[in-house]
Amino acid sequence: MENETITGHKTENKKNELILLLKKEGKIMLMVLAALLIVFKIVFYNESLLVIGRTALGFFWLFVLPGYALMLFWRGRLDFLERLFLGTTTAIALISLASYYLTLNGLINIHWQWIVLPLVVEAVVGGVIPYHQKRRKIN
Amino acid sequence: MEKERLAEGALLFAVFGILLWIGLGAYYGHQLDSSFPKGFMATDSFYKYDRAVSLDEAGNNRYVPSYLTGGIKGLEEVYPFASFHNIVLFKDASGLELYNSQYLLNVLYVILAGLLMYTLIKRYNQKIALLSLGIYGFLFIGNFNIGFLYGWWPQIMGSLLLVGMLWIAVFWEQPGFPFLFAILAASAFLAHPPEGMMGGAFAAVIILVDLVKNKFSFRIIKRSLWAFLLFILLVAYYLPIVISDDLVNSTGSFSFSPKESTFPAPMFSHLGWYGWLVLAGIIITLIILINKKGENWKFFAPAFFMGVVTYSALIGINERVYQNRFFWPIYFAIFFGLGLYMAIKYLPAKITRFLWYGIPVILLLISLVYYFQPPAGSGLIANEEMWEGIGWVRENVPTEEKVLIFYGDSYNQNGIYSAFGHIVYYNNWNYYLNNIGYDLSESLAKIQKGEVAENYTSRPFIHHQTLPKRISLFKLEYVDLWKELGLNYEKVDGKGRGFEPRSICGFDYVVFDKKSQIPQFAEYNMKVWGELLKNNFVTEAFSNDWYSILKNEKPGEGCIKNGK
Numbered sequence: 223m224e225n226e227t228i229t230g231h232k233t234e235n236k237k238n239e240l241i242l243l244l245k246k247e248g249k250i251m252l253m254v255l256a257a258l259l260i261v262f263k264i265v266f267y268n269e270s271l272l273v274i275g276r277t278a279l280g281f282f283w284l285f286v287l288p289g290y291a292l293m294l295f296w297r298g299r300l301d302f303l304e305r306l307f308l309g310t311t312t313a314i315a316l317i318s319l320a321s322y323y324l325t326l327n328g329l330i331n332i333h334w335q336w337i338v339l340p341l342v343v344e345a346v347v348g349g350v351i352p353y354h355q356k357r358r359k360i361n
Numbered sequence: 362m363e364k365e366r367l368a369e370g371a372l373l374f375a376v377f378g379i380l381l382w383i384g385l386g387a388y389y390g391h392q393l394d395s396s397f398p399k400g401f402m403a404t405d406s407f408y409k410y411d412r413a414v415s416l417d418e419a420g421n422n423r424y425v426p427s428y429l430t431g432g433i434k435g436l437e438e439v440y441p442f443a444s445f446h447n448i449v450l451f452k453d454a455s456g457l458e459l460y461n462s463q464y465l466l467n468v469l470y471v472i473l474a475g476l477l478m479y480t481l482i483k484r485y486n487q488k489i490a491l492l493s494l495g496i497y498g499f500l501f502i503g504n505f506n507i508g509f510l511y512g513w514w515p516q517i518m519g520s521l522l523l524v525g526m527l528w529i530a531v532f533w534e535q536p537g538f539p540f541l542f543a544i545l546a547a548s549a550f551l552a553h554p555p556e557g558m559m560g561g562a563f564a565a566v567i568i569l570v571d572l573v574k575n576k577f578s579f580r581i582i583k584r585s586l587w588a589f590l591l592f593i594l595l596v597a598y599y600l601p602i603v604i605s606d607d608l609v610n611s612t613g614s615f616s617f618s619p620k621e622s623t624f625p626a627p628m629f630s631h632l633g634w635y636g637w638l639v640l641a642g643i644i645i646t647l648i649i650l651i652n653k654k655g656e657n658w659k660f661f662a663p664a665f666f667m668g669v670v671t672y673s674a675l676i677g678i679n680e681r682v683y684q685n686r687f688f689w690p691i692y693f694a695i696f697f698g699l700g701l702y703m704a705i706k707y708l709p710a711k712i713t714r715f716l717w718y719g720i721p722v723i724l725l726l727i728s729l730v731y732y733f734q735p736p737a738g739s740g741l742i743a744n745e746e747m748w749e750g751i752g753w754v755r756e757n758v759p760t761e762e763k764v765l766i767f768y769g770d771s772y773n774q775n776g777i778y779s780a781f782g783h784i785v786y787y788n789n790w791n792y793y794l795n796n797i798g799y800d801l802s803e804s805l806a807k808i809q810k811g812e813v814a815e816n817y818t819s820r821p822f823i824h825h826q827t828l829p830k831r832i833s834l835f836k837l838e839y840v841d842l843w844k845e846l847g848l849n850y851e852k853v854d855g856k857g858r859g860f861e862p863r864s865i866c867g868f869d870y871v872v873f874d875k876k877s878q879i880p881q882f883a884e885y886n887m888k889v890w891g892e893l894l895k896n897n898f899v900t901e902a903f904s905n906d907w908y909s910i911l912k913n914e915k916p917g918e919g920c921i922k923n924g925k
Contacts, residue, residue: 257370261378262393265386269393273456277393280454281469295537303373307477311525312541314447314470314518315548319595321446322551325422326598332420332446336454 288343289313384468397748398460406512407776429824443551493698495724519556522549526560527663539588547595620680642696667692750908755782762869769874820859866920
């Protein structure tokens with residue numbers, strides 16, 4: 223597997239590298255969302271913009287965004303598209319697992335989970351990445 | 362480089378759009394939020410949908426709804442539930458109706474699986490990856506689309522996760538990948554166990570080869586064991602149900618004799634002339650692998666593995682593997698791409714760099730024009746009126762009140778009764794028409810004579826035969842529902858499965874279909890309906906073009922004059 227970063231930046235400061243990556247890929251993610259909206263509107267041309275918008279945003283929020291966040295751990299090893307598709311697939315798996323056990327235990331009402339679960343995934347990734355980077359640096 | 366990235370992005374969105382058009386747009390009349398469920402064409406469509414409804418309405422994924430068990434409560438849900446969670450969450454996030462959410466989400470799963478496979482093939486060769494996209498139209502064509510019409514949502518989600526597992530297993534040595542694999546495998550197992558097991562078997566093959574090559578590296582063993590432990594931990598609650606005999610028995614059989622498919626399974630010939638390119642790709646792959654002494658074998662391993670799995674029913678492994686043929690266009694994409702690549706490579710004309718991006722779109726459009734036809738009809742839910750009537754019963758009839766459903770064309774698929782969300786009784790004359798061995802001659806004689814009677818052979822709708830109660834975390838005790846309800850499940854001399862003569866006067870509600878493809882049945886329905894309405898304690902509680910639902914205020918009192 224190639225050891226390539228999508229940004230092409232090779233800097234010793236991992237934090238800066240991550241911020242640069244997020245800035246660059248943040249724009250690409252917005253383009254992905256825009257393209258998703260356009261494709262949905264073309265395919266479902268009889269549907270209102272409101273329904274189209276909420277549906278595309280719903281999918282993006284629930285699976286694409288948490289998946290992207292998760293795959294930041296592999297940012298140096300997988301390219302953007304790989305992280306986008308594998309990340310979304312992983313988020314589909316993770317969200318369903320989390321929802322299954324949270325519902326089984328009655329911890330969070332199922333109708334709140336679509337808001338809570340992506341936030342939790344993103345928060346956990348945001349919290350763990352600095353620690354992960356530190357460990358990688360030590361190693 | 363930047364131009365190529367843009368071209369690739371544009372191509373992938375074009376592919377996404379074409380597939381979404383074939384997969385849902387054309388069938389849904391280019392709308393997203395249909396006012397009634399489309400594509401419910403088999404009993405499974407209703408059972409699966411009902412699980413999502415139960416989760417959505419009651420937030421319950423632990424117990425089987427009592428309307429499926431004849432009223433018995435506290436019985437453990439045996440069906441894997443993970444896919445229904447995503448359907449409900451996506452419904453909440455998108456604001457779509459639940460049935461639209463499940464259809465769209467599963468179309469997106471299939472497309473995502475295709476795009477994920479593209480990135481795997483791209484690691485081997487980008488041109489082959491681009492060409493491989495051209496076969497994806499078949500994912501929604503003919504028998505490859507059956508999973509959508511039979512409501513096999515869990516299997517579709519399982520298949521997406523299986524593609525993810527194949528991807529990860531190919532790069533097993535990457536840091537953290539075994540843990541990612543465990544998450545995907547656990548979710549697949551909780552969505553549709555066979556795909557979880559197939560992914561596990563594939564990973565085992567890869568690990569074994571890696572171990573032999575790396576002289577049994579302790580690192581590989583350690584990481585694989587950790588992943589396995591994580592997987593076990595994540596499925597621990599559900600594991601006792603899967604390994605219990607009852608579920609194993611209900612999911613096909615293992616014996617070394619060829620098994621036929623129980624549904625219209627995809628055959629290789631259904632790939633049309635695209636299949637010839639796949640065949641060419643297989644032969645070329647074998648030549649390359651032999652010439653290069655197995656170099657890059659891992660990229661072809663998923664295709665060969667899934668090829669063997671999906672043909673294994675022929676040696677009797679299990680007939681359920683026919684379902685995995687739905688994803689053939691994804692599994693065999695690398696063969697298709699390679700076959701086409703070789704064909705193009707030897708063309709005298711020069712292929713410009715950007716033409717590689719155009720060819721898959723042309724191929725997709727050809728499959729759309731020549732092979733694709735949207736599914737015929739909206740399914741067993743014929744129209745909005747029918748759905749409205751079913752919903753009326755679900756929402757308005759109190760749980761303890763008894764409902765009888767008279768003849769209707771759509772009821773030839775049993776699962777539809779679950780949509781009423783109620784313990785319902787039905788006299789389904791389809792059983793007679795289909796001649797499956799129940800003795801309904803007495804009821805049919807009444808219809809033929811045009812006589813309205815008080816007693817008709819009917820049966821309660823009970824989904825299961827046995828279901829478990831959880832005694833402890835790992836211990837289940839199975840309950841025979843039919844025995845518990847004092848009914849006979851076994852079919853003896855045309856009797857059993859709860860078929861008994863029951864008085865229509867004993868029900869709180871009676872549901873009549875007003876229309877039928879067999880006009881005599883509809884006429885007879887209306888005759889009984891008219892007779893019931895002669896009583897001043899029977900009133901019409903709901904009516905539209907499709908249904909009339911009568912409410913009997915005095916169940917048990919005589920309601921048919923001179924009726925037998």
